[in-house]
Amino acid sequence: MIDVLINITLLAFLAITAVAIVRMTNLFAIIMLFGIFSFLSAGLFVVMDAVDVAFTEAAVGAGISTVLMLATIALTKDQKEKHSKSHRPWLPLATVIVTGAALVYGTFDIPAFGDPEAPAQTHVAPHYLARSVPETGVPNVVTSVLASYRGFDTLGEVVVVFTAGIAVLLLIGGRRPKANVRKNEREENDA
């Protein structure tokens, strides 16, 4: 019963935050609301007993990505969204409503939350739950699945993170040439 109450409260706050994000024009405030949105999602994950996911959402979604987005607006130095006069909302609105309706229709086929007969619960999950401790000695099944049973997938994820770091370094990392040097280069090119 208390779970339902907490769920409804958190989902209501999520919806309010989402509407506020859509209606705001100050980018700084929007980024702060993004952080709150992530934190509320983390709360929802805790209620669903997915503490590892909640942990990641709170640390990455509410923490690091907020800082990175703040760093980005500090670079672009333009805090107001610009609204063009010729903005027509009807086509995007129709697209969003049709897509949203299709997605909601799709959820009708999803098994109920926590359904023991769901395919996800009947395939390999019972094996992991029953044999994690005797096979790996790790009581947290999430860790044993992530690092041992699915170690190859996690290696792929780490390589993805590593590749992201390399890509950022290649695109905007390293020292920029000084402004006057670049100006001279441009003048030389013009000449």
Added chain:
Amino acid sequence: MTHNLILRVVSKFLIPLIIVFALYVQFHGDFGPGGGFQAGVILSSAIILYALVFGLDAAEQVIPPTILRILASLGVLLYAGVGLVTIFLGGNYLDYSVLGSTQIAGQHLGILLVELGVGMTVFAVMLIIFFAFAGRGRP
């Protein structure tokens, strides 16, 4: 923000706690929630807090960008290297059971090492990305 006394004092108090918590999440991931990904992010947030309060140059003196690049590569190498070691010891790739005297000991050591690799790479990459973004704004 470098002249704000309250921020400086509070963050000096908080940063060690954040680092200890990150280490706890890293090495206690077998028993509680957490693991390399979360620990890496938490540890990097400690350095990011330091950079926000004391300035980017001070933070780059604490952890030079060269070391970050080495750490990011070392994490992936450690993870992939554990897999290669298990092949040489006669198991499959990333089959940690052959690492120890018993299956449980091997699995324990293997999971500890790969989580450490994950933590190192995530920590270093988060800081690399933050330094790259924040460093662009420097005059």
